[in-house]
Amino acid sequence: xxxxxxxxxxxxxxxxxxxxxxxxxxxxxxxxxxxxxxxxxxxxxxxxxxxxxxxxxxxxxxxxxxxxxxxxxxxxxxxxxxxxxxxxxxxxxxxxxxxxxxxxxxxxxxxxx
Amino acid sequence: xxxxxxxxxxxxxxxxxxxxxxxxxxxxxxxxxxxxxxxxxxxxxxxxxxxxxxxxxxxxxxxxxxxxxxxxxxxxxxxxxxxxxxxxxxxxxxxxxxxxxxxxxxxxxxxxx
Numbered sequence: 519x520x521x522x523x524x525x526x527x528x529x530x531x532x533x534x535x536x537x538x539x540x541x542x543x544x545x546x547x548x549x550x551x552x553x554x555x556x557x558x559x560x561x562x563x564x565x566x567x568x569x570x571x572x573x574x575x576x577x578x579x580x581x582x583x584x585x586x587x588x589x590x591x592x593x594x595x596x597x598x599x600x601x602x603x604x605x606x607x608x609x610x611x612x613x614x615x616x617x618x619x620x621x622x623x624x625x626x627x628x629x630x631x
Numbered sequence: 632x633x634x635x636x637x638x639x640x641x642x643x644x645x646x647x648x649x650x651x652x653x654x655x656x657x658x659x660x661x662x663x664x665x666x667x668x669x670x671x672x673x674x675x676x677x678x679x680x681x682x683x684x685x686x687x688x689x690x691x692x693x694x695x696x697x698x699x700x701x702x703x704x705x706x707x708x709x710x711x712x713x714x715x716x717x718x719x720x721x722x723x724x725x726x727x728x729x730x731x732x733x734x735x736x737x738x739x740x741x742x743x744x
Contacts (some may be wrong), residue, residue: 537642
């Protein structure tokens, strides 16, 4: 398997623009997670899905952030409008549930100027 | 609120040394604890997962211990190699969902040849 695939790997955008980050989990995994990593706050869970259903979005910082999982093989994290403080690395991860190993993608490096 | 702390923040050792990385957490009501490795510009790779009922886990030159009652875990790396240079992150899970994690800030390790 190719692992968790994220796109884009790098994005630079202007403040106020819409940003869409994409994730393809490992085939057969039924849990998907979005994390954000910054120097100041480290790694934080934003939202996670079980069987395509959002279970816990308490980590989503503001209404400007939204996430969807229309099917088992695709998820998006959208920021609209983007702000400079949204600059971070956004990771997607997936597991097959229970106590199984979690696999992370290589991240989407977002810079908002 | 659960907080995870890792000490030291950075560590530099000569090749061949045995070393210990420390992790502490404030709430002992955890389901499991994981150690991850992160290389620059990459995602996280799970190294070891210790269930709350376990005391330690071993994988090759790595050994992780867990003292749940005192809120501490250590990652022991034997005979360190330059290829071990990376950031090591500790994370706890409050539930059986191994993807819902609270991370420490990490220890950045440099092993000099």
